Amino acid sequence: MSDHQAPEPHETNDLAPVDTPVPWRRVHPVSPLVRGWLAVVAIAFVYGQNTLSSFFGDEEPTPGPEMVSEAPLMLSLLIGAGVLVLILLGFFLSWRFTKYQITERHVNVNSGIVFRQQRQARIDRVQSIDIAQPLVARIFGLAELRFDVADSGSAAMNLAFVKLSEAHQLRNEILARAAGLKDPAAPAPLTEPAPGHGTGIETPPEAPQPAAAQGLGASERVVAAVPVGRLIGSILLRPSTMIMIAGLIGLGIGMSMFEGFAPFYLLPAFLGMAGALWNNLNTGYNFKAAASADGLRLSYGLLDTRHQTVPPGRVAAIKVSAPFFWRKLGWYKVAVNVAGIGGAGNEAQERSVLLPVGSYEDVLAVLSVVLPDPGVEAPREFFASAINGAGTTAGFVVSPTKIRPLSPLAYKRQGYALTDTALVARNGALHRTLAIVPHARTQGLMLRQGPLARRFGVLDLSLATISGPVSPLVHQLDVAVGRELFLEQADRAAAARKQTDSNHWLGDA
Amino acid sequence: MPQEPIDPAGIHWTRVSPSYTKVRLVGWGIGALLTLLALCAPLVLHLTGVWEGFPLWLAIVIPGLMLLIDIIRMVLIPRQVAAIGYAEREDDLLVRHGLMFQKVLVVPYGRMQFIDVAVGPIDRMLGLCKVKLHTAAADATADIPGLPLSEGTRLREALAARGESRLAGL
Structure with a gap:
């Protein structure tokens, strides 16, 4: 990110404590190993196997091993040790050359040995900060900080690895600055600090830090959690899982018709399926959503754990969906479009989920954090009829009856409702969805x-938002209604925009 | 002008230059020629005796159908160009496209991330350009082709100025 206009920290005088240069800090020395352990293990394995097998005289282990097999064990061990030293040296240099610095306005990360890279991100443009712990990092008690900046999505900054406690502390510090708390001594929490039965993970360590950051980090209240049973049930009841299982059975039957069929032919299919299921389980396991002053805090993961914060001011669109097989159980899923996460890719998909599966109460609790002002008198009743209702209750405008031949099931449900702060689009009869787009976040209408x-005599009105899992659409609206709504909504969005300044998280909601 | 049933009421559309039709026609001509040539290959092979097995009627019907579709597309081009329009409102830009599949887009100036002015080779010959207004949302990209260069430059400056004054971040 190039910030030519961005003033240098020392030139500004509204931020008092900037004048002293901020020291550069280093990541944890084990970091390169945590990142590159797989390569080390692979090299050691291949080399060790080659050396040993050739030395102990197995017949012709690999093509071209003459050199190794003729060399004495001592020499090959020396070579192995040499390679190891080289790798360790590389790790050491990589650690040595990685430095980071957090100033009042920027986060700087320098890295690279030969090709040096200096990356700077403006703190008030940092969209969110995740704390990720891959399995190996977890063993060492380390964590990675990932910064999302608005436009890139893919090339976000990351800082790997620091101690977990330090990671939490850094995040709180940066979040406090990003949230626009210019005076670190100012009272931070905008929402009521919860009478905390927090998870404990967020509690910053004993290290001294600004009071505001402490306030931001400490007050957190779990609003929704996903029990393991429900998670497994929800994964099994997904259409994709059912199709996979059915496909596998079909494939098995089909293959058993042929002669010479062996069950292990199905192994690749099994592995693929198990991988997908595992992925769902891994990212939904121990899912917790907690309300805090800086937004909704999510933590999840079985082997790789992740903590992530979704600030309400950055949520561009919200989707509540009720897949057909979940409906009897009263389960819902909540996903959002957030700037910086991006839409494509597996990881982006996982990260935009606010609630993998939850009850109606959970949905309301999550919504109350990311959409603090729904703009209706009775949110509970409104969202109930918005998600599961039909017809014109709760102020909904639905498709005209003449559309029945085109959408025999959904025509009574698909429609929209306006609240003071958002447009709510309802769709689908079997797979029910509800998209919420705050007026102030509307990027355009089509x-x-x-x-x-x-x-x-109908038309579709789609609301443009930043990329993500939600693509809000008001389906098959009467032409006259749609034409009118189009300009009205554009004006409404313009009016809402004028009232908000979205450059700081807590300034708007 | 065909009727425009989905356009919002009370909008005065500025139309793009009629010579943009020529740009579209050249593009259409190249595309049509290439597909026709490719689809004629079985016919040529059959006639030269390389691929006798290919049924003659099919070898004629396929390029024939393609030719028909291409001619229909060509006839529609002038009307499609006439259907492109844009309107500048106080806070947003409206763009409309399409005849069969109509599309009306409104993009707030404040949401603008950057503006492209693109000039292709045929555009250049005719003194045209294409203005593209990008927002953070991929599907809210306003696309106005076939503008005279002076109008394109004016629009770019005007949009940039309004974007600046109505900046809304993300």
Whole structure:
């Protein structure tokens, strides 16, 4: 990110304690090993196997081992040790050359041995900070900080690895600055500090830090958690899982028709399926959503754990969905579009989930954090009819009845409702979805109409948001209604925009 | 002008230059020529006796159908160009496209991330350009082709100025 206009820290005088240069700090010495352990193990394994097998005279282990097999054990051990030393030296240099610095306005990370890289991110543009702990890092008690900046999505900054406690402390510090708390002594929490039965993980260590950061980090209240049983149930009841299982069975039957069939032929299919299921389980395991002053804090993971914060001011669109097989159980899923996470890729998908599976109460609790002001009198009743209702209750405008031949099931449900702060679009009869787009976050609106829709006198209105899992759409609206809504909504968005300044997290909601 | 049933009421659209039709026609011509040539290959092979097995009627029908579709597309081009329009409102820019599949887009100036002005080779010959307004949302990219260069430059400056004064971050 190039910030030519961004003033240098020492030139500004509204931030008092900047004048002293901030010291550069180093990441934990074990970091390169944590990142590169797989390579080390692989090299050691291959080399060790080659050396040993050739030395102990197995017949012709690999092509071209003459040199190794003729060399005495001592020499090959020396070579092995040499390689190891080289790798360790590389690790050491890599650690030596990685430095970070957190100033009042920027986060700087320098890295690279030969090709040096200096990356700087403006703190008020940092969208969110995740704390990730891959399995090996967890063993060492280390964690990685990942910064998301608005436009890149993929090339976000990361800082790997620091001690877990230090990671939490750094995050709180940066969040406090990013949230626009210019005076570190100012009272931080905007929401009521919870009478905390926090998880304990967020509690900063004994290290001294600004009071504001302490306040931001400490007050946190778990609003929703996913029990393991429900998670497993939800994974099994997903259409994708059911299709996978059915496909596997079908494949098995199909293959058993042929002669010479052996069950292990199905192994690749099994592995693929197990991998997908495992991925769902791993990222949903021990899922906790907690309300804190800086937004919704999520933590999850079985082997790789992750802590992530979703600030309400950065949420561009929210989707509540009720898949067909979950409905009897009263389960819902909540996902959001957040700037910086991006839309494509597995990881982005996982990270935009606010609640993998939860009850209606959980949904409301999560919504109350990311959408603090829904703009309706009775949110509970409103969202109940928004998610599961049909017809024109709760102020919904639905598709005209003439559309019935096109959408025989959904025509009564698909429609929109306006609250003071957001547009709510309801869709689907079997797989029910609800998209919420705050007026102040509307990026644009689009009307579309194809030949068939023209014959029925309807059109689709889609609301543009930043990329993510939610693509809000008001389906098959009457032409007259749609045309009117289009300009009205554009004006409403403009009016809402004027009232908010979204450059700081806590300034808007 | 065909009727515009989905356009919001009370909007005065500025139309793009009619000579943009030529740009579209050249693009259409190249595309049509290449696909037709490719689809004629079985016919040529059959006639030269390399691939006797390919049924003659199919070898004729496929390029024939393609030719028909191409001609229909060509006839539609002038009307499609006439259907492109844009309107500058106080806080946002409206763009409309399409005849069969109509699309009306509104993009607030404050959401603008950057503006492209692109000039292709044929655009250059005709003194045209294409203005593209990008927002953080991938599907809210306003695309106005076929503007005269002077109008394109004016629009870019105007949009940039309004974007600045109505900056809304993300």
